[in-house]
Amino acid sequence: MSDFTGKSVMVLGGSRGIGAALVRHFAAAGANVRFSYSGSPDAAAAVAAETGAASVQADSANRDELIAAVAAAGALDIMVINAGVAMMGDPLKLDADAVDRLIDINVRAAYFAGVEAGRQMHDNGRIIIIGSVNGDRVPGAGFTAYALSKSAVQGIGRGLARDFAPRGITVNVVQPGPVDTDMNPAGGPMAPMMHAAMAIKRHATADEVAGLVLYLASPAAAMITGTTQTMDGGLGI
Ligand code: NDP
Numbered sequence: 001m002s003d004f005t006g007k008s009v010m011v012l013g014g015s016r017g018i019g020a021a022l023v024r025h026f027a028a029a030g031a032n033v034r035f036s037y038s039g040s041p042d043a044a045a046a047v048a049a050e051t052g053a054a055s056v057q058a059d060s061a062n063r064d065e066l067i068a069a070v071a072a073a074g075a076l077d078i079m080v081i082n083a084g085v086a087m088m089g090d091p092l093k094l095d096a097d098a099v100d101r102l103i104d105i106n107v108r109a110a111y112f113a114g115v116e117a118g119r120q121m122h123d124n125g126r127i128i129i130i131g132s133v134n135g136d137r138v139p140g141a142g143f144t145a146y147a148l149s150k151s152a153v154q155g156i157g158r159g160l161a162r163d164f165a166p167r168g169i170t171v172n173v174v175q176p177g178p179v180d181t182d183m184n185p186a187g188g189p190m191a192p193m194m195h196a197a198m199a200i201k202r203h204a205t206a207d208e209v210a211g212l213v214l215y216l217a218s219p220a221a222a223m224i225t226g227t228t229q230t231m232d233g234g235l236g237i
Pocket of ligand 1: 012013014015016017018019020036037038039040041044058059060061082083084085086105130131132133175176177178179180181182183184
């Protein structure tokens with residue numbers, strides 16, 4: 001495991017799931033970690049107490065609140081834009097306000113957080129956005145709103161990779177397939193459909209996703225930028 005001693009790390013959405021695993025892994029590797037959360041103050045307090053990370057309540061759907069939270073972090077070495085929501089269903093029936101909110105959290109927040117992080121970031125920093133294999137592949141009906149959001153972050157990643165490359169900053173998108181979290185439990189009703197499409201027929205763990213993110217955040221990954229890195233058990237092949 002890489003040593004992140006003294007590195008300043010921010011994780012958006014660190015109270016639960018993949019984000020909480022990222023906070024744990026970066027903290028265990030010596031980093032100074034802060035993370036945002038919105039609706040889960042008790043879970044955030046537990047992660048902060050366990051890891052020593054600082055937590056800040058900031059709704060990614062609120063642009064001013066989000067940008068202020070990122071700006072307050074100062075000069076970061078590593079920013080992971082993880083906070084996200086999923087919503088599946090018939091697009092003819094989905095609530096339009098809920099779709100707008102998903103786009104606010106998954107897309108607009110990724111753009112504004114990435115830009116704000118880059119504003120003060122140290123040279124040779126790292127920005128990693130948690131996308132999804134659904135940015136590339138749509139394995140069934142009902143994924144349109146979520147898939148559009150995860151395709152959009154691919155463009156943010158490629159664009160910022162060009163914009164920030166002169167300072168040695170890399171920008172990449174990690175695209176998990178099914179990961180066992182509150183969002184998509186391994187025992188949930190959609191699991192059999194997902195596993196049927198996979199070569200390795202199980203959900204990934206949040207720790208497995210964190211391992212890839214920490215690699216991309218390490219000095220060894222200095223030449224990887226503008227990419228999508230998929231960890232989906234072969235769902236998309
Ligand atoms: P969880 O629902 O388990 O956790 C989501 C995290 O994001 C929580 O910490 C939550 O904090 C935070 N969050 C959600 N909305 C907001 C908001 N408006 N403002 C601030 N924080 C917010 O999801 P996962 O860990 O599974 O997902 C993490 C990322 O991984 C997402 O971007 C998701 O799309 C992506 N992903 C997940 C997959 C899966 O199968 N689980 C597959 C592919 C991608 P709080 O509860 O405090 O609001």
